[in-house]
Amino acid sequence: MTDAPLIxxxxxxxxxxxxxxxxxxxxxxxxxxxxxxxxxxxxxxxSGKSTTMNILGCLDIPTSGTFTFRDVPVQxxxxxxxxxxxxxxxxxxxxxxxxxxxxxxxxNVELPLLYRGESKAARREAAMAAxxxxxxxxxxxxxxxxxxxxxxxxxxxxxxxVTNPDVLLADEPTGNLDTERSVEIMELxxxxxxxxxxxxxxxxxxxxxxxxxxxxxxxxxGLVERIERNHRPGQPVDGVAPxxxxxxxxx
Amino acid sequence: xxxxxxxxxxREIRRHxxxxxxxxxxxxxxxxxxxxxxxxxxxxxKSVEDQISSLGTNVLMVFPTRGDRSGTPRQFKSSxxxxxxxxxxxxxxxxxxxxxxxTAIHNGQNWATTVNGANDTFLVARNMxxxxxxIFSDTxxxxxxxxxxxxxxxxxxxxxxxxxxxxxxxxxxxxxxxxIGVLKERGQGGGGQDQDNMVVMPLKTVQRRFTGSxxxxxxxxxxxxxxxxxxxxxxxxxxxxxxxxLSDAAENDFNIIDTAQITAAVTGSLxxxxxxxxxxxxxxLIVGGVGIMNIMLVSVTERTREIGIRLAIGALAREVRxxxxxxxxxxxxLGGMVGMVLALGLSLAITSAAKVPFAFDPMINIxxxxxxxxxxxxxxxxxxxxxxxxxxxxxxxxx
Numbered sequence: 001m002t003d004a005p006l007i008x009x010x011x012x013x014x015x016x017x018x019x020x021x022x023x024x025x026x027x028x029x030x031x032x033x034x035x036x037x038x039x040x041x042x043x044x045x046x047s048g049k050s051t052t053m054n055i056l057g058c059l060d061i062p063t064s065g066t067f068t069f070r071d072v073p074v075q076x077x078x079x080x081x082x083x084x085x086x087x088x089x090x091x092x093x094x095x096x097x098x099x100x101x102x103x104x105x106x107x108n109v110e111l112p113l114l115y116r117g118e119s120k121a122a123r124r125e126a127a128m129a130a131x132x133x134x135x136x137x138x139x140x141x142x143x144x145x146x147x148x149x150x151x152x153x154x155x156x157x158x159x160x161x162v163t164n165p166d167v168l169l170a171d172e173p174t175g176n177l178d179t180e181r182s183v184e185i186m187e188l189x190x191x192x193x194x195x196x197x198x199x200x201x202x203x204x205x206x207x208x209x210x211x212x213x214x215x216x217x218x219x220x221x222g223l224v225e226r227i228e229r230n231h232r233p234g235q236p237v238d239g240v241a242p243x244x245x246x247x248x249x250x251x
Numbered sequence: 252x253x254x255x256x257x258x259x260x261x262r263e264i265r266r267h268x269x270x271x272x273x274x275x276x277x278x279x280x281x282x283x284x285x286x287x288x289x290x291x292x293x294x295x296x297k298s299v300e301d302q303i304s305s306l307g308t309n310v311l312m313v314f315p316t317r318g319d320r321s322g323t324p325r326q327f328k329s330s331x332x333x334x335x336x337x338x339x340x341x342x343x344x345x346x347x348x349x350x351x352x353x354t355a356i357h358n359g360q361n362w363a364t365t366v367n368g369a370n371d372t373f374l375v376a377r378n379m380x381x382x383x384x385x386i387f388s389d390t391x392x393x394x395x396x397x398x399x400x401x402x403x404x405x406x407x408x409x410x411x412x413x414x415x416x417x418x419x420x421x422x423x424x425x426x427x428x429x430x431i432g433v434l435k436e437r438g439q440g441g442g443g444q445d446q447d448n449m450v451v452m453p454l455k456t457v458q459r460r461f462t463g464s465x466x467x468x469x470x471x472x473x474x475x476x477x478x479x480x481x482x483x484x485x486x487x488x489x490x491x492x493x494x495x496x497l498s499d500a501a502e503n504d505f506n507i508i509d510t511a512q513i514t515a516a517v518t519g520s521l522x523x524x525x526x527x528x529x530x531x532x533x534x535x536l537i538v539g540g541v542g543i544m545n546i547m548l549v550s551v552t553e554r555t556r557e558i559g560i561r562l563a564i565g566a567l568a569r570e571v572r573x574x575x576x577x578x579x580x581x582x583x584x585l586g587g588m589v590g591m592v593l594a595l596g597l598s599l600a601i602t603s604a605a606k607v608p609f610a611f612d613p614m615i616n617i618x619x620x621x622x623x624x625x626x627x628x629x630x631x632x633x634x635x636x637x638x639x640x641x642x643x644x645x646x647x648x649x650x
Contacts, residue, residue, distance in 0.1 A: 054644050057563070059563065059643050060644060079568060083562065083565050083567045086563065086564065087564065087566075088565070092564060094647065098556060098560045100560070103266070107262070111561070115567075117255065
């Protein structure tokens, strides 16, 4: 780990619409994310957390401010350049799993490698390794319809990590799962963060899930409200910050 | 990357097999229709060409017509034949011919046919060959003997299959004759005359025993291919007008038909008809293209989320565009291939049912297939462009 943050957001604003209909979703967000961090992003609807995640995921660009990722000024990249950045360094996990229907787990996991132009043998090997990592190697030939919700999300995680990304962006990955499956998914993410060194950015509504993170960022009204450091990640907090969670005030 | 795109396209088509088939139905029918039309057109042209060339190539046929006069056309004289042979350069053989409808009778079997009075030069001029027996001897021709050469239909209809007709006697109306030869089968001739249903006898015999006059109904002129048909025709006209004492103002009272000209005219109009039918069939190809575009647009909308996923995991806009374009082109090409196979089956079935030669034309197959691929590109571009322009955030949110 180096001292320079992997990701630096400074003075990020995002305005949707124009003129009187304009709506400012982000009003100047500053945020540093270190390599190897496991950060949970929380906040009510409309607080700007989704917009921030879209910018962090290089899917959207800020109206103003700078977003530096791996020393690259992402805000000035064009659409295709951002695609290449995603392809190379980012993995996505969504609430709705977003697997391709009628396509086997293996083919789903292979998908990002297809766009990287890797050979069939290399694709197969990497995809099987990723499925193995999420504990679904025996289910490789099954289609999403034949898998449970928890299993589908594991396939989605395998797809996100098959390229060995720097950052995994998980947008409410447990939103469609029961508590037991949710905890399994969080444990899997914790394991990937700890043992594969993947930086994880997690959006969640549930404090139990946020408790798995090292850092919890709270958004409100388009600004970062506060950042918590969790020194005992992985322990559910029952909605109350445990004694060893340090709260850094942030306006 | 192209192999990958192709793989994705095939996967997608496999995922929606029935829909893919229905989508390409328009292309299948279009390609099949175009190829079948052209193949059948070629077959018909070829059959007509064969029939006309069976009359003999480089052959002019001269018929008497009324000209300015009323009444029956004035026929030719034997001396006209001699004049043509000796006075026009490039003429190989000249044969006079008379014909009359008769009933051939043998062993109680009756058969309606035509007796042609002609000399052996007639057989040469019209490319007629014998399958057995011999042609007339000079003496038989000079003396007007009662010998005949029969067509294969005459043979099969009044002679028994297991015995040779050679040397046997048959009757034509009241005239009896000895069979000395059988003509090779050659199929339907031009102008509705069945070339297998005829009996050939020496000209003199027919003039004497059937028509009862020394006149000649048709003159067949075979000329050397190195000479120009038009110049020979002009010389013929001049010579015959002279011999028939026509004034300068009078119309020709004879007509010259060049088999090569008939061939050119008939095949020319047939190819126009074929092209027209193929163009009509090509419209169904375009309609098929619209069908492809329709389904591809539906597909893009239906797969908006999938496109969002692909964009999110790093697909470039052009890769998404390429994927949908490839899908459309692959669909069209598959349709084109199925259409080609279908056309082959249809053409074989129809040509064998209609007794037309099957003239496989690789060019039209290539053109129709290429056209179907082109339709894939043209009609697949718009939906593909729409897919590529999607915003990944919006696409992922799409329900």
